[in-house]
Amino acid sequence: MCLNKKCQDFGRKNVGNIIKKGFNAKGNQMFKCKTCGVRFPETKGTVFYNRHLTEEQIIMICKLLVEKNGIRAIERIMEIHRDTVSSLVDDLARHAREVTDFLISNVGLTKVEVDEMWSFVKKKKRKLPEEARKQMDRATAGYT
Structure with a gap:
């Protein structure tokens, strides 16, 4: 399209x-x-657009979020600046449905693991725009 x-x-x-x-x-x-x-x-139109991170790095950040690592911990583990990680988390929230489908079908995470990741994102990013929060709610509604 x-x-x-x-x-x-x-x-x-x-x-x-x-x-x-x-x-x-x-x-x-x-x-x-x-x-x-x-x-x-x-x-x-995806979370991978206009990023200097590779697809593997983005997937690894998602996996680290699932394991309840904080943004600063991910910064240290991945050696990526925390602003870059925060920006990625914001984009993940905006593309919640697509990210959820991708993580379940392509990465092999379970629905529970993806739900844990979104719980972390919601908790850490209370100041997300209303649109991003709605997208996350829609994405997780079908998987909980």
Whole structure:
């Protein structure tokens, strides 16, 4: 689906307007919308978009959150600045449903482990925007 909000096919899935269009410098598949002409990487709209962290590092941070490690502990373990970890936790909250599905199906975490991770995120990030809290509530509702 096209992620350009100005496109007439924005958010519409399986319309046939998205085609593959090469790879970017990081090796991610690029796509192009035939309707509006905008190119975007496969990671656009996900927690992996525009990150200097690898997918493995992001998965490891999720696993460390499941084990109830704090942000500063993750900073020390992963040797990543705490602001980067906090920013990732915020993005995880915004993409809660997709992250939950990914962790259960691709990483092999159990529903209980993912629920523990979201409990930690909620506890540590009480100042999350209302939108992020709603996304987290929707994501965990089907898995508890």
